[in-house]
Amino acid sequence: MQAPESQSLPHRDWIVSVSPHVKSNETVAKIMWTVVACLMPPLFLSVFIFGVQTLIITAVSVISCVAVEYVSQKALKRPVSIMDGSAVLTGVLMAFVIPPGVSIFLPVLGAVMAIYIAKHLFGGLGFNIFNPALMGRAFLLATFPVAMTSAWLAPVDGFAIFSYFASGVDAVSTATPLAVMKEQGMAKFVEMFGSGTSLYTSFFLGWRPGCIGETSGLLLVLGGAFLIYKKYITYHIPVSVLGSIAVFTWIFGGEGWFGGDPILAVVTGGAILGAFFMATDYVTGPSTKTGQVVYGIGIGALTVIIRLKGGYPEGICYAILLMNPLSSVIDGFFKPKRFAGPVGGAK
Amino acid sequence: MTNDKSISELLSRGILSENPIFKLALSMCPAVGISTTVMNGVMLGIAVFFVQVFSSVTISLFKNVIHPRIRIPSYTLTIATWVTVIDLVLAAYMPGAYAKMGIFVKLIVAFAIITMRLEMFACKEKVSDSFWDAVGMGLGFMVGMVVIGAFRELFGSGMILGYDVLGYKPLLFFILPSAGFFVVGLMMAFFNWIEVVYKQKKGAKA
Amino acid sequence: MKSLLTFLKGGVHPPEAKGQTASLPIERMPVPKELEIILGQHIGAPCTPTVNKRDEVVEGAMIGEVKKGLGVPLHAPVSGKIKDIGTSAHPMRVSAPSITITVDHEAAPVQYDKTDWTTMSAQELLAKVQEGGIVGIGGAGFPTHVKLSPPKDAKIDQLLLNGAECEPYITADHRQMLEHADEVVEGARIIMKILGVSECKIGIESNKPDAIDVMGKAAAAVSGAGCNIVVQPLEVKYPQGSEKQLIQAITGRKVPAMALPSAVGVVVQNVATASAIYDAVVYGKPLYEKVVTISGKGINKPANLLVKVGTKVSDIVDYLGGVKPELAKIIMGGPMMGFAVSSLDIPITKTTSSILFLTEDEIDATPHSDCIRCGWCLDACPMGLEPKEIAIHVEANKAEDTAQFGVFDCFECGSCAYICPAKRPLVQFVRLAKMKAKR
Amino acid sequence: MNQILTITFRLTVSCLLAALVMGSAFIITNKAKKHNEHVREQKVVYSLLGYSDQNPAPESVHLHEVYRYVVAEAGQQFIGYLVPAPHDAAAPFTFVALDLDGKMAFQNPVNAAEEKIREAEDRKLAILEAIGPGKEITFAEQTIVVTDNGQRIAYLLGGKFPGFKTFIAVMMALDPKYTLLGFEVLEHEEDPGLGAEIEQDYFKNQFKDKPFEVLKGLDVVKAPLPAEYQKALEGDLDEAEIAKLMEKYRGNDIYALTGATISSKFVTDGLKGIAKKYAYRLGALDSVLKEQQIAVSF
């Protein structure tokens, strides 16, 4: 190659690559870290109402996920990508769907399942078929059924968190609203949690027993809304999941038809967390908008089926896991509309 | 297939190089379904061993009488007969173990490995060779089942053959039904990996 | 104010980055010592030289022609002496046959006389267009006279002028429209006569309000019975300048896959092409000059230059005071679809619209990672294709199966690769797939 | 044609051979199977009564099997019990039928060997023969009355009730005052680690020694098992301590298994239902036997 003639040119090689030469400033890492950031407010609220234990569990979960990611990538001779935040996100999400009172040993095991088996065996981020965090949870639920279904803590009065530090009083264990509803009936539920608008608001704000990150609907919705605003997710999946949960619960949830309580169905359990942060996982969900709506409705329907008729009080985790493998089928059905068909085709 | 096969060759083929579970990947259903304890593995292994040996010998004995057109029906009949026999025997004398294995004893009748040995080996070879081949295959199946069963029993309930070895239960997960898939999958991968490493070492030496 | 139109599906909105040059008037660059004119400047068969080494040529004289097949003649941009008939560096191919002319700076400038085109027949006009060596300036260089003679069974009812200029940085068309609005509109009228249509719409993106204004006035001045030229403001969205997207944006019609715009009764021409047609028909001046945007943070003095075809990039760099040390990438064409070059010896062709000197903070050099199936590329693709699937299949050595995802409909606009958060070179994957997949 | 004949012939022969093998295997094993099943059942029964290989049941202990049938005759229904008669009676068994209000309807001696009575089919035929035509009988259940030196010491009841997954089959023992002596889970498909814990001693022993009065109203509480009680239930304490604690918690409801409230509730309700029904029926049967002076072996 000839040297540049001009004197004014510094001598160096120009980058030669394929078009386009400008790219948007969105990166995978940016997306992941933003989602993680959106999950921080609910976590802090959780620390506030359940105690530091939740923070420790989340930290253990994150650290073990990152560690497993590092080890897996080293072992499989792949580039280490722990800085892209995906393992951190998996760690946070997995911690969010386990009860606050479990041993810190659990998330370590869950991380192996979530990161190594459910993700890296498939080829790493982008190739997994099932949502790693939820697979980790399903594994923990199968392995430690008692801890995972009973280590719930009652939310403490806002200021008790400080006395927790002072006195080290153990938190009070309790049952989740959905479990009470399922196992002890609606009467007991009303006795424990009350009813009406104050119930909805306290549940929506997060003052209820539940998994570490699922209780505060408000903060989760705010986080989700921020992601929608940033265009990282679209409204399709959250709206269709929550909408179908509400509608199906309304139709089938009560005695007879149309007697269920749609608002309660949305604000209890992990519906909001699942709808905004789990079901919207890029890798395991469909890519087309129509497909996403169908996927969301499927998740909502399965959630309601499991909640009302199934063996578990909450069903959204399994519902998402069951819909995960269908996402490619759904994408196959709802391919994006081509700009125009071939010549001679219908215009 | 040559006619001259030493007994050890016939045996090792079934147990190692053509292990029905890890190598041929046949008869996977029980390997996943009821491999939660070593005992289950041994029991079903015995049943399969029995059926395999008796069927092989029977077919080998009557190979000249069996008309090629009704070859497959004859195999099926033979296998079904011996399965019925072992089913009745187990039900009568080992009701506890039999109950644990449930429907899988009867399902030996549909094991691909048995029919395959009959078709590939017993219908052509001498009775004694067929016998040893069947013994190898039956043992191979049993070994596979026992290995998986030992793994799951040890890590699932901390026991081996019902004796408490660890004193605590490490991971309930392994005795759960769905773990069967994971354990078999991981073991297969493990054996593949060993093979690759072994070959590499061999290659490095040569 | 008319409502802003745009195409329906996909598209992205990269930073426009036109501020550097949008307000700079077109500046005629002095002719350098030497020009290298590449013989194949249009789609079709390359020209064969009609001159020999050491021949003297005058500005505007034909130096190459296409004897067989699709093509237009090539003209000498300057008076001078044929120095060599050899090869030159080329942005897409490594090298290409070319004619080198040593410029005769002493030669008297050629004078072109204005003629009245309205008296000419459509056939004569078309011949003038061909003789003028006019090709599609905005696009790949398709011979314009071919485009202006649509198949007989096609009923053309509209002419669209493409003033969208959707690629970032480029302002050449913008300046042309501002400074030569009348020529553009007149060129449009010539085309309308050739096609025998009475409707013409000029699509201009709304980030060029001054151009919309000036063009609107120019169009209104000539519009009347049997000639209706209007300016249609468009939403700012890439790739609006693509023919099919522009047609949909303005007319709402969809051109079927593998079909030409004439299938839906439309012919699209670039505004710069219209201007060139005006020159060729009214003055008989062939296409040998070109407005090129020189921009990017890596060049000392950005400009909109009127350069002779055949001017080498290095001459332009010298003229503009050299490049900055931060320069990382040189692109011929727009940042979305242009080609990165490794040498400055490349000459300008009829289709060169810009040369960008980009620094590292303008380009993205992040290494790409695996697809995370976010589906953004599906949303961005203006053709409704599935770039992620194409790429994943190519990576898994299954490029043959990609036809189902519409790989052949792709015109490589780069929207998908622009938007991809994993920074995947999706266009490159598509090109690979096109090579391997069978229709 | 010849070929077809050959094939047919050979197939027939092989079928016959196979049938021969299977048939003989069946005949040989069938008896052993029945014997072993019976032995297994007896083992469960004795273990519930507190006997084991180390501590075998004394000679004086006898098991008396009572079979209950639902008898239908011309739109009317009766509850019939096949009860063993004393050794000196004319027929070894008596079929006693009660009407739905627990009043005597009819009784017939059944003359059949004990081995025959064990076989469901033979038993049915024997009863039908004894009670005469026009009646249909459906087997309902089998219960065992245990006597020691002629004194009733326990009742053993089998039962099957819905569980969380499928059915839970149990065998339970009641003393003559219907105090629950204990129960054994025979069959279940509950979730490992959750509902499957109903097999564990600390759950089963909670039911031990619940008096009938408590049993009738027994419910499940969703509260953690007190540590001392758990130790007592698992037998980790010395006997006096255990007895004290068992006494302390005797009147309590059942502490549900953690994470398996539903399974616990099913077991509790199931046992409660079986015991209540049995107590009612045995009361009716006893009063009829007494009233009609029908001699039975227990």
Added chain:
Amino acid sequence: MNMKRLRQLVLFSLAVLLLPGWLQAADFITGQSFSGDNEITVTFAGPANTEVAGDITKYTIYEEADPDIRLALASAKVADDAKSVALTFADPLNTTQTHVVSIAGLTGEAITTFTVAKPYFGYLLSIMISALLIQNFVFTKYLGLCVFFGTSKKKSTAKGMGVVFTLVMVISAAMSWFFFQFILVPYNLGFLQIVVFIGLVSLTVQAVDTILRKVNPVLFNSFGVYLVLVIANCIVIAVPLILANNNYNFLETMMLALGAGGGFLLALYLMSSVAERLELAKIPPSFKGLPMAFIVAGQFAMAFLGFSGLQLF
């Protein structure tokens, strides 16, 4: 002609399914069902005598199998329009049992008797759904794994395979049921079930093969290849064995076969859709192929745990 036959068959079977419901209701009683744990709701054709309907002493209620155990009523609440009554019981009801309700003096007759049971149709459906999802033959019963792993690489193959399996399973289950019910049980030949069932499966396969070849060669060409694989497969033989164990009646058998076949089809389809994605994935070399398929199946099995304990009806 064929379609007409089919329609007749469907109508007939629907009639058979629904008939019990019609016959059971006495004229005045238009509806009776369990509502909740300890409640039975009875609806009448017209307004009932509120004094009778609201008097708990007029009712005699027992489980069909236990006619001597009367269930204690806590209250009988007559609706305002007197067209229905809600019977509340002291203890929770065992709703799996058929309950017999008699009301004295409600109508002209002395005693009105009718039965309350969960809809039989629902029971049938629950058998099918159980075999389809809750006890999915592949993911929770581990049957048919060889074929499952062998033929789940392409969606089209998976669909064809699943359909053929379902077909064979339904036909062979029907034949096995008849054989079992009318030959093996009456003649005490239960121990021959393995031989008989496998023979019937082979026969079915042969018959389907022959008929399909004659009737619909196109279909045969697309399905024929799978037929060979069906014979020696445990999932097919498992259906008759299960029905023999559980003493199912014919309709229940059909539902089980349909559910099992459908479940197999579902599993194959799910697995094949995933397999198409797996082919593009960067799986570590030692996991390529079967090991990965097992891991995926394990994950499916874990996801299917979500259905555990599901009771739709």
